[in-house]
Amino acid sequence: xxxxxxxxxxxxxGSYGGTRKKLFQIPYLKGSISYFGLAVLINPDGSELFISDxxxxxxxxxxxxxxxxxxxxxxxxxxxxxxPGNILKQNLSGFHICGYDSNGIPxxxxxSNIGRMEGYQYTDLKMEYGAPSSHFLDRxxxxxxxxxxxxxxxSNNIRIYRNGDLRAHVVAWEILDxxxxxxxxxxxxxxxxxxxxxxxxxxxxxxxxxxxxxxWAMKQIIGRPIDVVVMTKDGYSS
Numbered sequence: 596x597x598x599x600x601x602x603x604x605x606x607x608x609g610s611y612g613g614t615r616k617k618l619f620q621i622p623y624l625k626g627s628i629s630y631f632g633l634a635v636l637i638n639p640d641g642s643e644l645f646i647s648d649x650x651x652x653x654x655x656x657x658x659x660x661x662x663x664x665x666x667x668x669x670x671x672x673x674x675x676x677x678x679p680g681n682i683l684k685q686n687l688s689g690f691h692i693c694g695y696d697s698n699g700i701p702x703x704x705x706x707s708n709i710g711r712m713e714g715y716q717y718t719d720l721k722m723e724y725g726a727p728s729s730h731f732l733d734r735x736x737x738x739x740x741x742x743x744x745x746x747x748x749x750s751n752n753i754r755i756y757r758n759g760d761l762r763a764h765v766v767a768w769e770i771l772d773x774x775x776x777x778x779x780x781x782x783x784x785x786x787x788x789x790x791x792x793x794x795x796x797x798x799x800x801x802x803x804x805x806x807x808x809x810x811w812a813m814k815q816i817i818g819r820p821i822d823v824v825v826m827t828k829d830g831y832s833s
Contacts, residue, residue, distance in 0.1 A: 596703075614818075633646060
């Protein structure tokens with residue numbers, strides 16, 4: 596598994612709102628968590644509570660969790676306690692959580708306050724987070740033959756989960772993949788085949804997308820630096 600995120604925070608008008616990490620390791624699950632949308636809350640006393648700080652504290656105090664479902668449900672409950680419903684109704688907010696279970700099987704969990712998608716836009720925002728759900732093992736892996744227990748039942752495939760500005764992650768991302776695929780047809784070009792090499796490739800694509808937004812987007816909502824986490828069943832690669 597490879598997870599990646601930029602660090603740029605933006606106001607709704609696209610103006611610069613600072614830089615914060617959006618991607619964090621979960622060592623005890625050999626996984627990671629990232630967030631998109633809502634990045635900061637204003638406390639009654641005027642102080643700021645960043646979602647990044649909340650996540651780091653949550654990861655530390657939930658080291659007793661030994662599976663992704665428990666971690667995801669606990670996080671949803673914590674956020675529901677902290678984030679007011681009227682704030683959620685005005686701001687999209689979502690979380691991507693991935694990791695390995697005790698048998699070394701990867702999974703991906705997700706929850707948000709988003710009701711539906713219209714084109715590339717998130718709409719129908721709710722006043723509360725929906726229930727966390729497994730989008731890989733309980734849904735997408737079944738398309739690849741997953742029988743619920745045997746790892747070799749799954750065919751060899753790559754599954755990509757995206758958040759944030761989907762225009763960049765669909766349009767630009769897939770075109771860059773096509774470029775590499777076509778170059779890979781020549782004997783003097785190599786396609787990434789290891790987790791570490793694929794992680795380097797993911798970071799390269801993110802850097803290119805950030806460059807596009809810096810120079811040609813009216814709203815620079817994606818920006819460097821880029822964080823990448825490469826996860827294997829034995830831990831993290833670096």
